Amino acid sequence: MARVVVVFSSLLLSAAAPVGPAAGPQARSRYTFDKLVWRDEFNYTGRPDSTKWGYDVGGSGWGNKELQYYTKNRLENARVEGGNLVVEARREALQPENAYTSARLLARGKGGSQTYGRFEVRAQLPGGRGTWPAIWMLPDQNGYGNKSWPDNGEIDIMEHVGYDPNVIHASTHCKSYYFRTNNQKTGTTVIPDATTAFHVYAIEWTPETITAEIDGQLYFAARNEGTGWQAWPWDKPFHVLLNVAVGGEWGGQKGIDEAAFPQQMLVDYVRVYEMKKR
Template identity: 35%
Template structure:
């Protein structure tokens, strides 16, 4: 979830292919009363001292208190608490990691200037070789300062940060109700989907490690950031609290 430069801007109606999903391999439906810590990890604090501001000058502090479970859905709440912002960030690192497949979430977005929800993945070897060499798959990013825009992005050693492989798609009424966000990840390419409609394909001819670090397991991350290089820098304090509501996370075979 780094700041990005856009290589593609897609607008208008969908004109591409439909998502094709295989057998359901794993799902998280958030039906419990608390987070299943056999599957999920909390990431807490402001990223300091190792990566203050979570690498993007973000303003939020992550806690274990900024989420709840309501009617089989995970609700992450971004808040302004006094002079600080709080939110939740959870990962499946070391617990549920996947190599290839169709990865999908169904979610309802928070809105407003400064809000930055995401559903994304990092390479399982990130602690050994670091970012961006381990790779990053941003299946969904949305920033409240750009209504109706959905971002999908890949970060690699060859193309990351301001030079990431990325697209954004204008989707009217994306802020209303629930929508699905997915990626069909094979050994040849990645196809990104919103509501089962193709919005971006990444298929480089040269798949060396610097361009294609995607032949290893990756883990999921769900979070809501506030402000930062991409979500901000301005934050409208009047929008809070804001809720990122996640119905499920699913992995299908290709």
Template identity: 40%
Template sequence: MRNLIIVFLFCLTCCVVTSCKSDGSGPAPVSSISEPAGGGEYVPDGYKLVWADEFETPGLPDTTRWGYQTGGHGWTAKERQLYTEANPDNVRVQDGMLSITAQLTAENRRNPFSSTRLVTKYKATFEEGYFEIRAKFPEGDGLRSAFWMVGDTVSKIGWPKAGEIDLVEHYGKFPTVVGAAVQTPDFFWSGKGQKGGSRIVKSATTEFHVYSCEWTKERLTFAVDGEEYWTYEPLPGRAQMGYPFAWPFYLVANVSVGGLRGPETAQINTGIFPASMYLDYVRVYQK
């Protein structure tokens, strides 16, 4: 009996250890989940689903998967929204999809808008893989919808040293254009100019499309509905200055308003609000 107890305790300890990330920053991706029905059409060979949110439970987002970054200090682009926490006016799951909604609140001059910025920081981080979302974006001057990834080392080494992968960006002023970009010490939007690509998607604001990024040790490849449109490879010899993608990243989804990367508040048509980005699912695959 004593030996059986020891074996049981050993197995229990192993289960606890393997369910946590080695860096202690949060739960590891689930490696035993199955591919949703009808999924995987564009997934490259050799990848298996390790983490997903299908947004099936109505209400606020799943707190085991998502947290919030809040505040109205403008972030890096001097944006005009206040990011709220767990406010159903700004974020909710309904009818099998997640909506992130920018609202006109006019509560103060600095932040006359509200929105949500969801993150998997402290919940799940990923190093390399194939990342896929199915999304639809809002139209209107001043809106910027994005799904992206940030190096989990950002609190230690700062941005852009930690790296950023913009899986998809959509500016409401240009409703038929979607884009992808990377932010590195060599190239970043507020300094030396970011590297990125774009593609015409005529129904980006009226229909759902699949946006993806395959991240390997050598390159980042971006696609819409399985069709690749831009690949990033660093300049030779630049190491982490050109490719700071050698550590775990967390996921981010948000809708921002105005700022340096969009028109000033005075130019924004207030009639476009509320304005929502919809996510049908988020899926992460690894080898």
């Protein structure tokens, strides 16, 4: 296992009421995450299991000026082989306005959604300048504020941009703290072989905290301030999303290496554990 070098983002340190790594185990000690309630081990071949995964489809830029077109049920972009889910970004124009294709899978409405718990994904990330893979979470329903993003929250278990290899980010976004106001709560860590080896990316989510870890090492934590949904909308069911974007306001900041494609995110498993009080 590669050595994990922890580099805390200034955003994590300066955002209102974050907690550092020392507080994580204390907060988590009130809960257990032992019961596995939903999983996909990808021990089959072909298309992703339709009873567990749906697709977001389209090429509108997805609010970030991304360049890919997300396809549905297309093996070139999403398939299970060799014991892994393969999410593949390709340089090809299925639609005139999009020079790339990829896939964005989501577990909403497929049994894997829940409020609180441990969400764990073992994955190997794509490289290449211009790639932007993500393992993240969105709410099943939008009920707060204007019923759109970011009012209802986002949890980023893992984000990586290809122009900054092996630097991994975990973040939370909400009405009070999100990236367009440059005050999102974020943690950053370096995994020297993130694009060549598998690692376990996980969050543990309780009513008090959201913490992120890689291979069991905690590197990000954010605390519920108790100031209402604007700062803590994470009290309702969320689901996992898996995707590889191309370009965009973040992923495309240093341009795109067209020769680097195709690029793949390999996912060994996705597991969801129930939270219980001790």
